[in-house]
Amino acid sequence: MAAAGGHNLLLIGPPGEGKSLLASAMPGILPRLTDAEKVLLTRIYSASDALEKDGQAVTRRPMRSIHHTASKQSIVGGGTGVPRPGEITMGLYGAREASSAPTEDEVSPKLRARVEAARARQRERFQGTEIAFNAAIPGGSVIDYCRLSPAALAHYKATIDANTLSTRSMDRLAKVARTAADLAESDTTEPEHIDAAARFVIGGTLRENF
Numbered sequence: 214m215a216a217a218g219g220h221n222l223l224l225i226g227p228p229g230e231g232k233s234l235l236a237s238a239m240p241g242i243l244p245r246l247t248d249a250e251k252v253l254l255t256r257i258y259s260a261s262d263a264l265e266k267d268g269q270a271v272t273r274r275p276m277r278s279i280h281h282t283a284s285k286q287s288i289v290g291g292g293t294g295v296p297r298p299g300e301i302t303m304g305l306y307g308a309r310e311a312s313s314a315p316t317e318d319e320v321s322p323k324l325r326a327r328v329e330a331a332r333a334r335q336r337e338r339f340q341g342t343e344i345a346f347n348a349a350i351p352g353g354s355v356i357d358y359c360r361l362s363p364a365a366l367a368h369y370k371a372t373i374d375a376n377t378l379s380t381r382s383m384d385r386l387a388k389v390a391r392t393a394a395d396l397a398e399s400d401t402t403e404p405e406h407i408d409a410a411a412r413f414v415i416g417g418t419l420r421e422n423f
Contacts, residue, residue, distance in 0.1 A: 214413070216242050217331035218392030219346035220385075233278070236310035240274035242325045243307070244332045250306050257305065261298050275307035331395035347388045347395070355384045359391040361402045368404040376415050386414045 215222035216239060224232040246254070254271040258264050264271070279288060279300045286292060290299030300309060335346050338358065344350055350358045361369055369390070373383055387402075389410035394402040 214389065214392050214396065214409075215239075216328045217347075217396050218335075218389065219348040220389060220392065221348070233310060236308060237276055239308040240276045242328045243274050244329045246272065246274060246306060254306060257298050257302055261303065263303070275304050277304035277307065277309045279309060279311045327396055330398070331392065334395045334398075347392045350384075350388055350391075352380070352384050355387045359387045359402050360394075360400065361387070361390075362404075365390070365402045365404050365407055368407050372407055372411055372415070376411075378415070382414060386410050389414055 214220065222239075224235060226232055251270055251272055254275065255264070258271050277300050283300065286299065288299050288301060290297060290302055332346065339345070344358070347358075356366075369387065372378075372386065378386065386407070387410075390402050390406040393406040393409040394400075397406065399406070
């Protein structure tokens with residue numbers, strides 16, 4: 214769901230449970246880079262002297278692993294003399310994880326196809342706007358773009374009332390629900406999509422100590 218809608222993802226658990234393995238698989242299920250994205254990433258990696266194979270263009274989404282001891286400069290970029298891009302910029306259009314180095318893993322073609330189909334629905338929905346995916350819907354336009362059915366709208370309001378959500382969490386609930394609907398190939402967001410989103414949004418909001 215995070216890959217399909219461009220949402221952030223927080224993996225919590227003790228070492229050895231496979232969080233880094235899951236994170237390393239994220240670029241593999243994202244849609245393939247567009248030509249414009251390849252050009253921009255190639256420029257970024259060229260500026261960092263990080264191109265592989267004698268300056269070959271970047272054609273795959275990056276996976277950046279950031280160590281917990283990384284400096285602010287290495288994360289956001291900068292430096293003396295010629296400034297260099299940091300890990301935030303190097304991970305553009307891909308994935309970043311603050312843990313150990315990634316491990317290679319096979320990606321399900323079926324899962325990738327579902328993500329690409331969901332992203333295609335979003336591109337069609339946001340055609341003519343500056344919105345790239347569901348997570349980028351502006352706060353004031355969430356209900357309009359999320360296309361909640363009457364039943365879903367009533368369920369959405371009831372879910373908010375039952376959990377006393379903040380405005381930000383309310384918007385996030387609708388956006389993640391819209392992504393669940395896209396993955397289900399549904400033109401409208403339905404009550405079951407609200408429930409699916411609530412398991413992520415409300416669980417994260419109300420989790421003790423977080």
